[in-house]
Amino acid sequence: MKKLDINQTADDRIEKECTAFLYREAELLDAWELHAWLKLLTPDIDYRIPVRTTRMKKNGDGISKRAFILEEDMGSLTLRVKRLDSDYAWSENPRSRTRRMVANIRVSPCAAEGETAGAKLWQVRSNVAVYIHRGDEAQPVVLTGERQDQLQQSGATWLLHKRLVLLDTTVLGMDAFSIFI
Amino acid sequence: MSSPKSLDPDLPDFLFDIEEDLRQGLLPAQIYNNQKIYELEMRRIFARCWVFIGHETEIPNPGDYASRKIGEDPFIFVRGEDGVIRVLFNGCRHRGGQVCLDESGNADSFTCPLHGWSYKTSGELEGVPSKSEGYRKLDFKDWGLISAPHTANYHGLVFASLDPDAKPFEDYLGKFRWYLDIQLLLTKGGMEILGEPHRWVVNANWKSGAENFTGDSSHTPMTHRSILGLKIINPAVANSPNKKHGLHVHDCDGHAISIRQLEPGKTAFWDYPEEVTRHFGTQSLSQDQVDLAARGLVHDGTVFPNFSFIHIGLSDSEDKAPAGFLSVRVWQPRGAGKMEIWSWILAPKEASDSYKRRAYRVGMSSFSPSGSFEQDDVVLWPMVARTGGTVFADKVRMKYNFQMGLRDMGSTPPMTDFPGPGEVMPTAVGECGPRTFHRSWHRWMTRA
Numbered sequence: 001m002k003k004l005d006i007n008q009t010a011d012d013r014i015e016k017e018c019t020a021f022l023y024r025e026a027e028l029l030d031a032w033e034l035h036a037w038l039k040l041l042t043p044d045i046d047y048r049i050p051v052r053t054t055r056m057k058k059n060g061d062g063i064s065k066r067a068f069i070l071e072e073d074m075g076s077l078t079l080r081v082k083r084l085d086s087d088y089a090w091s092e093n094p095r096s097r098t099r100r101m102v103a104n105i106r107v108s109p110c111a112a113e114g115e116t117a118g119a120k121l122w123q124v125r126s127n128v129a130v131y132i133h134r135g136d137e138a139q140p141v142v143l144t145g146e147r148q149d150q151l152q153q154s155g156a157t158w159l160l161h162k163r164l165v166l167l168d169t170t171v172l173g174m175d176a177f178s179i180f181i
Numbered sequence: 182m183s184s185p186k187s188l189d190p191d192l193p194d195f196l197f198d199i200e201e202d203l204r205q206g207l208l209p210a211q212i213y214n215n216q217k218i219y220e221l222e223m224r225r226i227f228a229r230c231w232v233f234i235g236h237e238t239e240i241p242n243p244g245d246y247a248s249r250k251i252g253e254d255p256f257i258f259v260r261g262e263d264g265v266i267r268v269l270f271n272g273c274r275h276r277g278g279q280v281c282l283d284e285s286g287n288a289d290s291f292t293c294p295l296h297g298w299s300y301k302t303s304g305e306l307e308g309v310p311s312k313s314e315g316y317r318k319l320d321f322k323d324w325g326l327i328s329a330p331h332t333a334n335y336h337g338l339v340f341a342s343l344d345p346d347a348k349p350f351e352d353y354l355g356k357f358r359w360y361l362d363i364q365l366l367l368t369k370g371g372m373e374i375l376g377e378p379h380r381w382v383v384n385a386n387w388k389s390g391a392e393n394f395t396g397d398s399s400h401t402p403m404t405h406r407s408i409l410g411l412k413i414i415n416p417a418v419a420n421s422p423n424k425k426h427g428l429h430v431h432d433c434d435g436h437a438i439s440i441r442q443l444e445p446g447k448t449a450f451w452d453y454p455e456e457v458t459r460h461f462g463t464q465s466l467s468q469d470q471v472d473l474a475a476r477g478l479v480h481d482g483t484v485f486p487n488f489s490f491i492h493i494g495l496s497d498s499e500d501k502a503p504a505g506f507l508s509v510r511v512w513q514p515r516g517a518g519k520m521e522i523w524s525w526i527l528a529p530k531e532a533s534d535s536y537k538r539r540a541y542r543v544g545m546s547s548f549s550p551s552g553s554f555e556q557d558d559v560v561l562w563p564m565v566a567r568t569g570g571t572v573f574a575d576k577v578r579m580k581y582n583f584q585m586g587l588r589d590m591g592s593t594p595p596m597t598d599f600p601g602p603g604e605v606m607p608t609a610v611g612e613c614g615p616r617t618f619h620r621s622w623h624r625w626m627t628r629a
Contacts (some may be wrong), residue, residue, distance in 0.1 A: 069550060
């Protein structure tokens with residue numbers, strides 16, 4: 001196991017700001033305020049949830065490099081959000097009730113080449129559990145995974161620049177995947 | 182001669198009235214959620230028909246394998262060390278252990294975790310522990326993994342049948358090959374899989390997906406209303422069903438396809454760009470087939486029972502050009518009211534890597550668990566099973582209506598001058614495709 005490099009961890013203030021960002025983001029997603037959520041993303045957002053397959057240990061972790069459940073940029077995310085505005089987006093009307101639990105937040109500086117002019121990038125990993133209740137089903141669908149994010153800091157402004165969500169499931173146990181994680 | 186009913190007194194009696202029901206465009210609601218029907222489907226349909234396993238480009242190298250299902254039974258789709266593609270039952274000959282424990286990978290051999298019997302990737306038994314003390318007379322040739330009785334590689338698509346007496350795949354496909362070939366053979370290299378399949382469990386009967394792809398055109402404006410208003414789709418598709426752009430081909434040796442297309446002389450090729458369409462030609466297709474492809478906006482069809490395809494051009498955002506792709510899928514049964522969807526995205530082999538990435542993204546954005554089209558199908562199909570599984574639907578003998586366009590219900594006669602096989606309706610107003618699907622279903626279900 002890799003040793004924790006103390007010099008590579010962020011200071012308390014940065015960690016608090018990253019945590020506050022992720023909580024704010026989860027709040028907007030849980031509230032279905034998706035247009036406000038889009039404003040938390042950089043225009044060149046790279047958002048991916050790869051397909052995962054069960055593998056023998058020697059065959060790797062099964063995280064696909066080619067297949068995705070979501071592989072998005074700002075244009076495609078905006079289209080999805082616009083579709084969900086419609087009363088005829090049956091996968092979310094009636095809406096599902098979702099609750100995101102974000103935990104195990106780990107912050108470290110990004111390599112220098114990841115930085116853009118006037119902004120600093122932070123690597124933020126977190127664990128996420130999303131509880132999804134649909135219709136009158138008593139039991140929720142639960143999705144868990146690790147997010148590997150890059151947050152962009154410009155002064156006091158924080159935006160999501162990159163997200164990779166590594167889900168723990170291989171076969172999705174839900175009729176439609178109509179949420180963002 | 183005894184009636185099929187008397188041969189099988191345990192079967193629901195409504196099964197034997199379906200031939201007459203279908204003549205009237207009716208179908209009992211229960212067939213979408215009935216345990217006895219489901220169990221019979223497993224034996225009479227999935228253990229006898231040709232079922233899609235995977236695409237040869239998923240397992241390009243010797244030892245490559247992927248776990249697949251026929252009905253609910255586990256099989257290994259594997260390219261042996263000899264380069265031959267096989268479909269092997271994933272159950273050890275000794276005590277039934279699963280010799281393949283993961284979804285895909287590469288292996289030199291398959292070893293059962295229970296007692297260690299091991300098999301070559303060709304399925305041949307390779308070793309048993311304590312052979313010289315305990316199995317001195319065991320003939321390894323007799324104890325290999327059991328192969329599906331028949332497999333067929335149809336231009337890269339691999340199908341298998343569990344019926345030793347099955348007719349050859351090409352006969353089973355029949356004249357429908359004229360339409361399937363259009364999806365696969367526009368370029369010399371054929372089609373290529375662009376990634377691992379999407380897999381997700383949907384609380385609907387497998388037939389809901391299969392019948393939808395045979396020409397359920399009238400669901401489009403209602404089910405998909407949320408996406409049709411956004412600028413990612415050709416208006417000729419969005420407005421379907423309409424007379425001008427729709428074409429339904431049914432009764433094509435038990436299979437059916439729905440086509441939406443531009444006016445004669447106009448070219449769409451499902452919005453593939455020039456860098457791809459310049460590889461299209463008559464190398465493996467007739468001029469009529471290429472002409473049909475050229476006008477094509479959407480081709481979607483089902484090879485009975487549960488293999489469907491959709492060839493379409495869309496975009497994933499309003500500011501990007503549309504891109505063509507082919508999605509193929511299996512509606513894998515997992516219970517009377519439950520299925521698992523397996524779907525793959527393909528593009529022509531000759532396309533550039535950057536086009537293939539684009540095609541994948543567009544395919545995923547529209548036809549996948551997160552697809553802007555598919556999301557709204559899969560949350561609605563469970564309704565069909567829910568109603569079909571009710572006591573009340575059984576009590577009142579509720580029948581679903583498949584009468585759209587049936588005989589004098591419709592205003593359009595079939596075409597007589599169409600170059601392709603099957604019965605061809607020059608309109609997307611009608612449910613002849615779903616009726617063809619259910620007639621095939623009924624034939625297999627009542628054939629002892």
